[in-house]
Amino acid sequence: MLNLIAQNKPFGGGLTPPAGAGGLAGAASGANPLTSLESVISMLMGLVTVVASLLLLGYIVLGGVTWITAGGDSGKIEKARNKIVQGVIGLAVVVAAYALIGLVGKVIGIDILNPAATLKTIFNV
Numbered sequence: 001m002l003n004l005i006a007q008n009k010p011f012g013g014g015l016t017p018p019a020g021a022g023g024l025a026g027a028a029s030g031a032n033p034l035t036s037l038e039s040v041i042s043m044l045m046g047l048v049t050v051v052a053s054l055l056l057l058g059y060i061v062l063g064g065v066t067w068i069t070a071g072g073d074s075g076k077i078e079k080a081r082n083k084i085v086q087g088v089i090g091l092a093v094v095v096a097a098y099a100l101i102g103l104v105g106k107v108i109g110i111d112i113l114n115p116a117a118t119l120k121t122i123f124n125v
Contacts, residue, residue, distance in 0.1 A: 041115040045098075052094040059087025 063083035070076035098113075105112035112118060 038115045038119055045113075049094065049098070052091050056087045056091040059083050059090070063087070 063080045066083065067077055067080035070080060102113050110118055110121075
């Protein structure tokens with residue numbers, strides 16, 4: 001089995017899906033609904049981050065191609081530069097929002113970025 005260098009743990013070994021990861025079928029069969037909610041919240045947070053990162057990559061590539069094919073036209077170069085800058089600003093907004101949510105959570109005493117602990121605290125599970 002392949003070992004990861006930084007963690008020195010086998011890659012892919014010993015992984016088990018979280019309880020209730022079976023989706024609606026798992027919830028209907030008596031699984032803890034908080035676990036399903038926690039999984040949905042965690043997946044949505046991860047999905048937003050991945051989509052923002054892919055959009056940044058797309059904007060940078062598209063801006064770079066536009067810049068290369070501009071042929072010295074200052075208008076096209078400006079549009080390409082704006083695409084790249086807008087992509088970076090968009091990712092910065094997503095990261096800042098994530099940090100702001102964490103800061104607000106710390107101030108009010110709720111760990112918003114850790115939905116499992118928060119839900120367990122709220123519902124005393």
